[in-house]
Amino acid sequence: MNQRLLEPIDKTAIAVIFVFSILIGLLVWGSDACGKDCIFHTGPQVSNFSWQNKLVGGEDRAFILTFNRPMDRRSVEKNLVINPPLPGQFSWSGRRLAYTLKTPVLYGETYQVQLAGAKEKFAGSNDRGEEIQPFVGEFRSRDRAFVYIGSKGEEKGRLILQNWTEQTKTILTPANLIVFEFKPYPQGDKILFSAAEKSSGDNALLTLQLYTVATGINQSKDRQVTPEIELILDNHQYQNNKFDLSQDGKVIVVQRVNRQNHNDFGLWIIREDRQPQPLGDSPGGDFSIAPDSKTIAVAQGEGIALLPLQPDAEPLDFLSKFGRVVTFSPDGSSAIMVNYNKDNPELRYTRSLFYVNNLGVEKELLNLEGSILDCKFHPNATHLYCLLTKLEKAEEYREEPYLAKINLQTGEILPILTLPEYQDSKISMAPDGRGILFDQILTTDLVSAVNVPTDNSGKAIVDSRLWLLIPSSAKVHHIEKLPLAGFHPQWIP
C-alpha cells in the first residue's frame, strides 16, 4: 500500500483535494462572514426585469421578474409596488414572476416598480429566509399622441402630429402633397399615407401614391429630426385606391387598377423591402388585414373571403353569413361583423351586428334599420364603441348618427351621444382606452373646391372639428372639442 501511495497520481490528487477543501472553506466562510454588501455574499435578488428602461405600449401586457433563488411568493406579491398603480395579476413559473396587466399602461407615463422586504424560501426549509436586496426598476410608456389631416391655412391637407405628452405639434408632410388616407405603424415611429400632388387638381384621387413619414415621437429631444418622406408605391402604371397596413407593420395591401386596362383590378401586396406583387385572383370590395398579419378579409359577392397573404393562394374560408368585417379585437381573437339579413324575409333591410370569436362563439349584439358605420374594441375587449345611425322616418328618410357603447358580456347597449350633421364614418380608440377621437366635417358639392381634401364620398371638406370623448365606466361620458382644425384623427399606437 505504501508503495502504491507513492504513485504520482496519489500525491497530486491528494494535494489538489486538500487545496480545494481549503478554498471551499474560505468561500463558505467568506459568504457568511463578510456581511450583506460584500461581493462574497449571495443574497436573494431580482436577476432580471423584462421591462427595465423599456418603452412599452398597449400591446405589452405583462412583465417578468426573475429572481436568483426561490422566493416566498406571498411576500413578493405583498411587497411589489408599481407607481403609478397598474392593476394586474400575479402568476409564477419557477423563480419567475409574471405580472399581467388588467388594463393597458397609460400612455405618456413613467412607471417605477419597487420590491423590498420580500424573502427567499427554500423547499427544504419551513422558515422564510433572507430578505431580498431592494429592487427598483423603471419603464416608460409611449407618448400620448395622435395624427390628423389639417383643414385650414398652411395645414390644409397635410398630416399633423399632435403630441400631448411633449405638448408639441408637428406638420409631417410637405405642402405640395394632399393627404387622403393614413395608417400609423405599430410602434408609432412611422406613418404610411396616400397622397396626391397639389398640382394634380381634380385628378387627385386618381393619382395617389403611397409614402411613409417618420414621426420622431418617443425619441430623445436631441435626436429629433425633421420629418422625411419616402415613396413606397408610385402611380405610374397603376392607380392606387384603398390600402391597409398589417398590425406587425410588415405587410401593406393596396387595391390597384391598371391605367391601361381597367379589367386588371385587384389587391397587391408589398412586403418589407420588396417589390409590389399582385395577390392573384382577389377581386372584391372592402378589405382589411387580420391582426395575425397573415390573413386578409375581403368582401366578395355576398360574403367575406379569408385569404392568406400569399400570391395565388387558395382561400382559407368563406363566411357567407356576413357581408362585412367592421373591426378585429387587438389580440385578433375576435371580430365584429355585419350580417345584412338577406336570407331572412322578416329582417330584410335591417343589419345585425355580430361578435365572432376564434372559439366558435357567434353572438348577435344588435339589429337595426340604420347603418353600422364603424366600431372599435375597448383595449380590454370588454366593450365596443360603435358609430351607428338611426333611421328617422320623417317626410323623407334621414339617418342620424350616434355613438353607442356595447357591453360584450351582457349585450347592453348604451347610446352615448347623438351627432347631428355628422358625415364621416370613422372613430379612433386610444391604445390605452382613455379617449375616443372623432371628427365632424362640413363638405361642399361646389366644383370650384379643388386642391382640398375630400371625405369618403368624394365631397370636398371645407370645415371640420375634432372631438375627444373620454370613456368612463359611469353612464356620463365627458366630451371635449379640441382647439384644432382638422379631420380623420387617429391615435398613434
Added chain:
Amino acid sequence: MVQIHNAFTLFLSLLVEAMPFLLIGVLLSSSLLFLIDERQLITKLPKNPLLGAVVGSCIGFLFPVCECGNVPVARRLLLKGVSPSIAISFLLAAPTINPVVIWSTWIAFGEQPFIVILRVLFSLAIAIFIGFIFSNQTNSQPLLQPTLVKRLTRWQSNYDLNKVNLEQKPEKVSPLLQSGSFLLNRGQILAMDASLGEKRPDFLPLPSKLSKFYLFSENVVQELRELGGMLILGSAIAAIIQVFVPREFVLSLGQNAITSILAMMLLSAIVSICSTVDSFFALSFAATFTSSSLLAFLIFGPMIDIKGIGLMLSVFKPRIIIYIFALAAQLTFILTFIYGYMF
C-alpha cells in the same frame, strides 16, 4: 413490501433507461476495436497533457453517448493504449459535451441560456482539469483493475514487439539459397531457427469480413456481459438508496444557497438519471432551487452517479474513483458557488 416494490420499479426504470445507451457504447467500443488502428490513434493524439485533456473532453462530440455508454468507450481507449488523461477527460466530459445533451438542455433551459452555456463550459473545465491532473501519471497500470491491466500488458507486449521488429533493420541476406529447414507461408520463407519464436509468423488466414463480424459480435457480447452486470448491480444499489433515502429528504437538505447546491449534487448522484434527459428532471426543481444548484445537478450528475460507479469500478481501482469523485464534486461546488455570486 411497498418499498421493495418501489425499489424494483426504480431499478427496472433505471435499467431500461440506461441499457440502450450501454449497448450503443459497447457497439461503438467494439467497432473502435476494428475501425481504428491503435498505432495511428496514439500517434495522432496530442502528447501535451493539457492538449490531450482538451481533445479527450471533446471526443464526446464524435460519440454521442451518455454516462453509461462512455465507460465502454473509455475502457476501449485505455486498452488501445491511450493515455489516462485523455480517457478520463473523455469519461467525464462525454456525457455532457455531446450534441444530444446540449440540445436537450437547450430545450429545457432555453429561457435561461446561461445555464446551458455554463453547463457546457464548467463540465469542460472540470474534465480538462481532472484529465490534466491524471496526466501526471504516465504509467496507467496502477490506475486500472488487475484484469484490465492483464489485457493491457498483453497488448503492450505485442505492441513493443512489433515496434522492436519495425525498428530492427532487416539483416542483409544473401540472395542465394540457404541451407536449412523452412516454413513456407503465404509467399514468406521463414527459417526454422531461433528467430522464428520472436517473429511470430501469422499462420492464420487474413481475417475475412465474416470473421471480423464474428470477432465484433463476440466482443459486444463479452463487454455487455461484463458491463451489463455492473450496470445491473449499480442500478440495484441506486434503486435501494432512493427508496431508503427518499428524494424529499434530500431536497429538504437544501435550506440555503450552499446546502441547496450540495443537496442537488447528492440528488444527482442518487437518482442516476441519464444525461440526455436530466435537464428536464432538473427543470422541475427550477421553482424551488437556485440556478447555481440546478447547474450543480446538471454538471455533477453526468460525471458521477451511483449506477455509473459500478461501471467505473470495472475499469478503475476504487481509490482512483474516489479521487475522480472528490475532485469533480469539489470543482462543481466551487464553480457553481462562484456562479451564485454573480446571478
